[in-house]
Amino acid sequence: MxxxxxxxxxxxxxxxxxxxxxxxxxxxxxxxxxxxxxxxxxxxxxxxxxxxxxxxxxxxxxxxxxxxxxxxxxxxxxxxxxxxxxxxxxxxxxxxxxxxxxxxxxxxxxxxxxxxxxxxxxxxxxxxxxxxxxxxxxxxxxxxxxxxxxxxxxxxxxxxxxxxxxxxxxxxxxxxxxxxxxxxxxxxxxxxxxxxxxxxxxxxxxxxxxxxxxxxxxxxxxxxxxxLVDREVVVEVTDLDEPGAKQLEERGLTLEDAISGRARVRVPEGMDVYNAIEICRSAGARIGSIAPRRETLEELFVRVVGGASRAKAEKAA
Ligand SMILES: Nc1ncnc2c1ncn2[C@@H]1O[C@H](COP(=O)(O)OP(=O)(O)O)[C@@H](O)[C@H]1O
Ligand SMILES: [Mg+2]
Known part of the structure; x- marks a missing residue:
């Protein structure tokens, strides 16, 4: 090259x-x-x-x-x-x-x-x-x-x-x-x-x-x-009712695209995946798939440039 x-x-x-x-x-x-x-x-x-x-x-x-x-x-x-x-x-x-x-x-x-x-x-x-x-x-x-x-x-x-x-x-x-x-x-x-x-x-x-x-x-x-490194894991679940969804959120998981019992559950960095699966199960949800999720370029950009514009704002203040 x-x-x-x-x-x-x-x-x-x-x-x-x-x-x-x-x-x-x-x-x-x-x-x-x-x-x-x-x-x-x-x-x-x-x-x-x-x-x-x-x-x-x-x-x-x-x-x-x-x-x-x-x-x-x-x-x-x-x-x-x-x-x-x-x-x-x-x-x-x-x-x-x-x-x-x-x-x-x-x-x-x-x-x-x-x-x-x-x-x-x-x-x-x-x-x-x-x-x-x-x-x-x-x-x-x-x-x-x-x-x-x-x-x-x-x-x-x-x-x-x-x-x-x-x-x-x-x-x-x-x-x-x-x-x-x-x-x-x-x-x-x-x-x-x-x-x-x-x-x-x-x-x-x-x-x-x-x-x-x-x-x-x-x-x-x-x-x-x-x-773009794999930053977190996403568990896709079905059969998730409203109380179940609330339970997941109370225990530190984030729900995405929740619609008619289906949702993507984001497992934060640092949380054990087995632990997260256990939380989903005990909330009554069925596990569809488990996959690592990469940060997107857009998220990276917001992270980096968001930092840059914050630093600038602080300097100006
Ligand atoms: N001929 C020019 N005279 C004065 N300022 C310019 C001129 N061309 C671009 N700029 C300014 O330079 C900066 C970078 O512009 P540009 O290179 O066109 O950005 P981008 O392509 O990433 O949108 C902008 O602030 C723009 O307003
Ligand atoms: Mg241009």
Whole structure:
């Protein structure tokens, strides 16, 4: 495995034009993206994701810090440009063009022409599952289809790296799944992907590694397996009546999704599972299943960022 994207103490300050306050969009960002992985770059709106991405692409300049892509610090060179595919946040393509015309346009921007261009368009349009609709106007595409054309556009130069800014935001669950499947396939074919999102669960499903950033600082960094440990056990029960439910809660168990006698019973960290099962039984419930429950990325995020905003509030007070 080799390092494909490397950033070191990257900062970006947007200076105010009219004597207002400068925006410290990125404070000191250091991370690495390894070849062949999906790197999830997560954080709420305004945390600095797009700023980072634009600096990686050479669209804006860092205030300080270093960027190395494919081993080179000359990130605007032709070699690097050809090897980064980019899907901007909320990408817009003219309604009156056909899907394949958009790809032709972008292919030409990359210097492709003739049979090479035609072959590349066929390949990417097939990869994103849009062959059947390639001659239709963008106007008639669903949001998911537009986004798939956006992905095809990012792939037109057959880049090693794909940088996708919020690629699934605003899509319905089926379209999201389709995009996720394509992204996972691209990874399996050897591409390196950096995907930003403010919707954590979205990326958790396919990322190998993630960073969670907040107000320009990195708060969490690691593999999903490192970060999300099994924190508690969940027992699914049936035949639970109201007095029984009350009994469980009195003895320190938490009920989730309790509906018509069914419930998920969360066993807190530190409580013996056998003990919890005994409590359920004595409350008259039947045990359906027992399984460890992982903390979700969203819970981790709230834990970490909740801590950060509390610390800030305390400092301000
Ligand atoms: N061109 C700009 N000028 C001034 N402030 C900006 C500019 N672009 C972004 N910002 C500010 O920088 C911060 C980070 O923005 P951004 O990188 O777009 O975050 P994200 O993509 O995570 O939503 C925000 O506070 C945003 O308002
Ligand atoms: Mg953004």
């Amino acid at each position: 080799s390092t494909v994207i490397h950033t070191e103490n990257l900062t970006k300050t947007y200076e105010s034009a009219f004597g207002g306050q400068d925006v410290h969009a990125l404070k000191s960002m250091s991370f690495e993206v390894q070849s062949g992985e999906i790197f999830g770059y997560l954080g709420p709106n305004g945390s600095g994701k797009t700023t980072t991405i634009k600096m990686l692409l050479g669209l804006i300049f860092p205030t300080s810090g270093k960027i190395r892509i494919l081993g080179s610090e000359d990130i605007t060179s032709n070699h690097i440009r050809m090897n980064i595919g980019y899907l901007p946040e909320g990408a817009y393509y003219p309604d009156f063009l056909r899907g394949e015309e958009i790809l032709k346009y972008y292919g030409q921007l990359y210097g492709l022409s003739g049979a090479d261009l035609r072959n590349r368009i066929d390949a990417v349009i097939d990869l994103v599952g849009m062959s059947h609709a390639r001659k239709r106007l963008m106007r008639g595409y669903s949001k998911g289809m537009r986004q798939r054309i956006g992905l095809a556009q990012a792939l037109i130069s057959d880049p090693k790296i794909l940088i996708l800014d919020e690629p699934t935001t605003g899509l319905d669950p089926i379209a999201r799944k389709e995009i996720r499947d394509i992204l996972a396939r691209l990874r399996d074919e050897g591409k390196t992907l950096m995907i930003s999102s403010h919707e954590l669960m979205e990326v958790e499903l396919i990322s190998n590694r993630i960073s969670i950033i907040y107000e320009g600082d990195m708060k969490v960094h690691g593999t999903i397996d490192e970060l």
